[in-house]
Amino acid sequence: MAMARNKMRTILTMLGIIIGVASVIAMLAIGQGSKKSIQDQISSMGTNMLMIRPNSDAPGGVRLDASSMQNLTIKDLEAIQQQCPNVALVSPLVSGRGQTIYASKNWPTSIQGVGTNFLEIRKMSIKDGIMFSEQDVATAAKVCVLGKTVIENLFADGDSPIGKTIRFKNIPFKVIGTLAEKGENTFGQDQDDIILTPYTTIQKRVLAITYIQNIFASAIDEKSSDIALKEITAALRQSHKLKDSQEDDFSVRTQAELISTFSSITQMLTILLAAIASISLLVGGIGIMNIMFVSVTERTREIGLRMAIGGREIDIMFQFLIEAVMISIAGGIIGVALGITTSYALASILGWPITITSLSIILSFLVCFITGVFFGWYPARKASYLDPIEALRYE
């Protein structure tokens, strides 16, 4: 074939397609990868989780800091527990930041006062020791459960924290358990930098408050989160005695909502990246068209001869069309290989999450085929329209 006779030129022509396809594959891999990792992380926090907080957009337009809003109480929690059949578990959350001290070491962290259900709502679990009990909550016991980061920063290697007493804002807390590792979340926050205690302990002994800052709840299953959201809203409006004309003084967000927000952002990013990459594919296609025109002109006599010995217009047309498609498909194969290699290189060097879908590979080949046909069409038609006598005489 003529392609093989002009190896260098064919490879250079393919280069546009190769780069185009490789970047499309790599961009999609990165886009899909980050989308998937965000989704995984969000759902590892519990896909049926709901978060309730006081609404910072207070009526009258005065914006207050959310934690200074004091309208969520344990009564609201009870209202949710009683009135919402689609809510499985609820837990309050009050938290404070401060220095934790053990022996000569100290570590600035946040201490979170929660209910006993919190672990299950957040899909967390105890590694060693035990979780505090309802009894501990009722008595505002000074007990705590530590995350891995806190342990690493307060205790020497191999030193078991269980049974030890740490101090937070000078209040002694007895460590009764440790949490299984969770790693960083989507936003780069260390989810293991955490101390859990009964919320009553924080309310009474640390912050001296009676309200609660947030309520965490879980729907009975993922599909029920929307209904649970409606039920919670209704229960809280009733509990807060809001009139129909008044806006909610709290907000409820579901995890599903968060996932879809992030999905649509990463989706947009993926489309943008792929769009940029497809421009190079377009440039590659124009390269093919250019080289096909050169090829048709160079081989005018060959075309004349082929017609003289019985080649029909359609035969000549197909010859050049197939050549264009073969250049672009061959470029596509190399491009896909290069794109996959690049993606894995990025994944291992920069630690980016990547996902290569078979769809993106199939799509690339399809686009290559279409590019070949589209940009090969005009030169091929030009070839087939040549007059054999003229073509044979061409110098």
Next chain:
Amino acid sequence: MEQAIIHIENLKRNFTVGSETVRALKGVSFDVKEGEFLTIMGASGSGKTTMLNILGCLDRPTDGKYLLDNVSIASLSKNELARLRNHKIGFVFQSFNLLPRTSALENVELPLLYNSKISSKERKSRAIAALEAVGLADRMGHTPNQLSGGQQQRVAIARALVNDPVMLLADEATGNLDSKTSYEILALFQELNQKGKTIVFVTHEPDIASLSKRTITLRDGHIIKDIIIDNPKSAKWYLENLPVNDDEI
């Protein structure tokens, strides 16, 4: 076997260049019977190539009748003409027109690629047979730039023969060759003609014409002479009696 392969009646061909009309053929009539070896002579511009292009179904007459194997060309579509060229006609050109960087065998196989009825196995065996017929059995894998002009023309003749056409058309097929090689090519044509192939051969050289069985001479788009050569010389005889120093030139 005195059947007419070509029947031409009052054939005309006009070319329009800008506002002018060039009348390349002004009403030509003749028949070619099966097994004939016809040469067409004439000065430059007399219409020889125009005539041959029409005979080869590459071009259509402006006016007049052309029957090839009893089929009227005027009524055929482009695709039907292509099929006709593929099945019934073998072309030999002055400049060989072989595909570069392509082996002799592949060059000869080329016409059969456009005949879907022929399998790749048959294609190859027929191409080999055609190359053997022109005496190039040992050169099948060579590309055109590895062959001499005479050998390239033999490959081209093999290509013209491979689909077993009813006639061979040659336009100054020896125009690019020296006289010795020209006689060798003519010897091949004579041999093919002896085996029954009909040949129409356009040439400038009277020496070449004298080796055919009949010569038509054109001038300004008219036939001015149509002579039968009763006992044409054999090209082999010329080869054997070539002046010795002619080799040196």
